[in-house]
Amino acid sequence: PDDYSDGYVSSGFPPPKFSLAGKKNVKLLVIPVNFADRKISDKLYSQAQVAVAKGEGFYSFNSFGRVNFDFELLEKNSWIDLPMDYGFYEQQWSSGAIDVTQFLLDQVKDYKASNPDAITWLFPEGKYKIVQRPFSERTKEFRFGNSVLPAARVYGLHENLESIGINGFDHGVGHALYSFEDLYIFAGYSLSGKAEQPGNGWDVMIGGGDFFAWSKWIAGWLKDEEVYCLRNTQDLQTIYLRSIHDLVGRKLLAIPLGNYEILLGEYRTNATNATLAKFGLCENDAVRPCSNYPNSGLLLYKLDTKIKHGAAPFRVAQLFEDELLKVTFSNCV
Structure with a gap:
């Protein structure tokens, strides 16, 4: 099927021409x-x-x-x-x-x-x-x-x-x-002939959730110094990632696999009700959690910017309801 994006949506750098990335x-x-x-x-x-x-x-x-x-x-x-x-x-x-x-x-x-x-x-x-x-x-x-x-x-x-x-x-x-692109699969690209939402729950451009940390980086919300960019090697490395909601520290792991592909990781967990209330996303006196991640842990996903709009450029390792990779907690940044 045709690629209907006409070039104005993208998931790669630089941000699309008409994106408001970086605007305060x-x-x-x-x-x-x-x-x-x-x-x-x-x-x-x-x-x-x-x-x-x-x-x-x-x-x-x-x-x-x-x-x-x-x-x-x-x-x-x-x-x-x-x-x-x-x-x-x-x-x-x-x-x-x-x-x-x-x-x-x-x-x-x-x-x-x-x-x-x-x-x-x-x-x-x-x-x-x-x-x-x-x-x-x-x-x-x-x-x-x-x-x-x-x-x-x-x-x-x-x-x-x-x-x-x-x-x-x-x-x-x-x-x-x-100019965020649709991250679900259009019916014309789907084997079932129907629109599909693999990874739904992780990003609102799939169908629901927050945003991938990668998308936050493209939008200018995530600072360069909050991203770990590592080379694709077999050497063991130890890094410390903060929660995707934390205001300080590194929150995204990025390992380029070539000119168009990159492996990404981020620590997903529920934001507190107090934090969400500051943005009008939770009642101040709410008893139940307003954030609904069923599990906390490391979310891994891969982006291939060669994939056309509508054919799902992101591939997510875990479904929303799956157990995420467990990580060791640390106060290190």
């Missing part, structure tokens, strides 16, 4: 869209408010608090309220003659806040057929207010779009902000 202040705008016959329900709006707030905390937590994220869901008085039924617009959009993204951006009312770095959409639940005018993700830009945004950072319009609420918000934001 990042603003995301979520724009709701209503049609005359399809409206965002109060329930969906409430769910979106929670998801956007928790999404901001999720990215702040994964960046170790080193990035100031500002996720904004447009207030109702600024929503896009299209006057006709959805069928009218589907007929207009089906030929691809209308630039749907720019059309929708032009409908936003009275938005006077600071210019966003990226935009995503919130549609009423249902199926949509949106044929975009052909363009290259590398070169296309969209106007919004006084700003110009690359197409890679205006995310969420697909030819066959099915809005099922706010599910997958954090995943979509990964595309919009950092």
Whole structure:
């Protein structure tokens, strides 16, 4: 099957061209869209408010608090309220003659806040057929207010779009902000003919979890000095890795296997409720753990950047529910 990434998503260095890697202040705008016959329900709006707030905390937590994220869901008085039924617009959009993204951006009312770095959409639940005018993700830009945004950072319009609420918000934001690629297997690459999620639970770009430490490094959240880069030799070496959640110390083991492949290791364990509460990811008085790793230990995985987008460039040694490799605890950094 074709590689639909058009070169703007990647799991390797340097970061993709349109990634916000290294930026210290990042603003995301979520724009709701209503049609005359399809409206965002109060329930969906409430769910979106929670998801956007928790999404901001999720990215702040994964960046170790080193990035100031500002996720904004447009207030109702600024929503896009299209006057006709959805069928009218589907007929207009089906030929691809209308630039749907720019059309929708032009409908936003009275938005006077600071210019966003990226935009995503919130549609009423249902199926949509949106044929975009052909363009290259590398070169296309969209106007919004006084700003110009690359197409890679205006995310969420697909030819066959099915809005099922706010599910997958954090995943979509990964595309919009950092050009993270999908890490699950597309149906066209899968032996079963269906999309598969090997390693689900370890990275939100597979389907759920936090982020691989490697992805945190690409995004600029993990510092160079927090990574062990070792040569691929048979010599015995002793290293000390800190938890992936620790603010200090080395947290990622990287052993290059060639120009395109690398073996990676990180220590996964649950963050404390107190830590998660600082980012709005846990109630202050929660009794049960808010982090849900079933086991603690060393997670090993391999990245092959030659593998096309959609064919799962990461290979993970353990399933989410598996026992991880046991490590010796130490106070050494």
